[in-house]
Amino acid sequence: MTYRPICVLGLGLIGGSLVRAVSGAPSGRKVWGATATDSTADQARADGYDVEPNVDAALQRANEEDALVVLAVPLPAVPAVLSRVHEVSPTCRLTDVVSVKRAMRDAVRQHAPQTRYVGGHPMAGTEESGWAAGSATLFQGARWVVAADEGLDLEVWSEVTELAWDCGALVVPATAEEHDAAVGRVSHLPHLLAAVLAAVALDEGPAGVSQGKLALSLAAGSFADGTRVAGTRPELVLAMCQGNREGLLAAVDDALGRLGAARGSLASTGGLAATVNAGNRARSRWEETRAAEPILIDRDIELARLRALGRQGAVLAGWRSPS
């Protein structure tokens, strides 16, 4: 069997890693990329990858070779690239790797409504960015959400899922709403709390002078880990957090409620057991979750069943029977 070629638009950390991962994948399928940044294109070509001169050329080739197109640009750049898709390859099979799924679905409906779109989101990344930071192994063992909203094209769903597996990832099916609520809690809230924690330590006074030089000099393990993602480029954090306003707001409100309750308890009885025990139990549950065995699925599985599996915390590793 011949696997469908992949056309990656955007060669940053995720797009660049995708090009590398697919190039070395067992399927042996073709992959090419495009980027609006000439220096990035030069770098990627110098590293031996197939890069088209521009987005239009990459999409033209996607037409000719019937490729699966992957949008790998930050959310603010999405509408412009979708407009090119609509112009050059309006009915292509389309997925993306953007970290918010409702805003992406809305953008596709608005700017490229005829595409056969199934959203995706590989839960992988580092605090670095750009082509040079990418790696063929970035997705190994990572979770990759593939949208399972009612009404989408199951054939494209299978192909996006196979792309994720090809990159060594495990697939989690979810609706756009479920995805955004979940990543608000486990990805966007961590970024916001990391920023808050770092700022509390720096403790800048009104004149912008740090009152926290002693504190910063003492900050080690728990602070280093708790603020690691605050080192991410702010524009990337803003794009994903602001793009998931509703999901993040719910998570922030939950966090404010829990932190406020801890504050009240510390001030009154001095006790933090409820907060600390709940956190310890939740961390243990997460570790158990990570250790759970991935499952295989049938080729004729339905969307409703996929969504149910996702809600149970299942991760999908492959087809039950080979084709």
Add this chain to the structure above:
Amino acid sequence: MTYRPICVLGLGLIGGSLVRAVSGAPSGRKVWGATATDSTADQARADGYDVEPNVDAALQRANEEDALVVLAVPLPAVPAVLSRVHEVSPTCRLTDVVSVKRAMRDAVRQHAPQTRYVGGHPMAGTEESGWAAGSATLFQGARWVVAADEGLDLEVWSEVTELAWDCGALVVPATAEEHDAAVGRVSHLPHLLAAVLAAVALDEGPAGVSQGKLALSLAAGSFADGTRVAGTRPELVLAMCQGNREGLLAAVDDALGRLGAARGSLASTGGLAATVNAGNRARSRWEETRAAEPILIDRDIELARLRALGRQGAVLAGWRSPS
């Protein structure tokens, strides 16, 4: 020159690492320990270390060999051990490795008032605990606060500082109040935020059923780092957080204010730039702080000068001129 022997009371992660570090240190000084837990004593002896049968015997030997005594038990166990110090070795040179300094100072004043006490706090640790988790290199490059409160014994200050250097650590001088305020921000608050973040992801409903199975299955890098210390044994986290009520309350209030401001901004304009940029700047400042060159100090330096250095974020690596 012969270095003063060290008597370590408590052989958990920190005390056990201290015994190992001093045993292999360039000073070649003697070190022995004691613990209330027989199985730990057996383990430590089997690993080749010098362990007295009980705390009283270790303190008796400290008397005979004029040792520096190091309290390395959790805060709740401190009063009982201090009472033994007062009984067996009432005027000994005393330090500790407990993570709160005001509560420790108060406990020493109450239970062992005649000791020559200079508090200490090595900023090192992992989410593990117990003798087996210890390591001779735990303190390498770590910051070690040595109390610089007005009126304390500068001779003992120098000896505690030399012990920290002997273990490969860098010394930060601070008053008990400054220490507690700083660690409230960079150590205790991170533990509390980690607990809150983990609990938000698990999202337990009223019946204790997790509504967050999908979220937990997606949680990766930012969540893994942000909740790492939630895996610490709850009783250890509670001992340090509850023992620093005042310092932690100030840090929590600052965090609540910043998170509330971010929430308001996200809900109204949708913008998080102020929060995210401040966090990114603070993380960069911390990285610069970590890269700063440690300094050497004069042997006749005064306490006021030491405190000033600590407030500027200086870390001390040794004496300016060898003795």
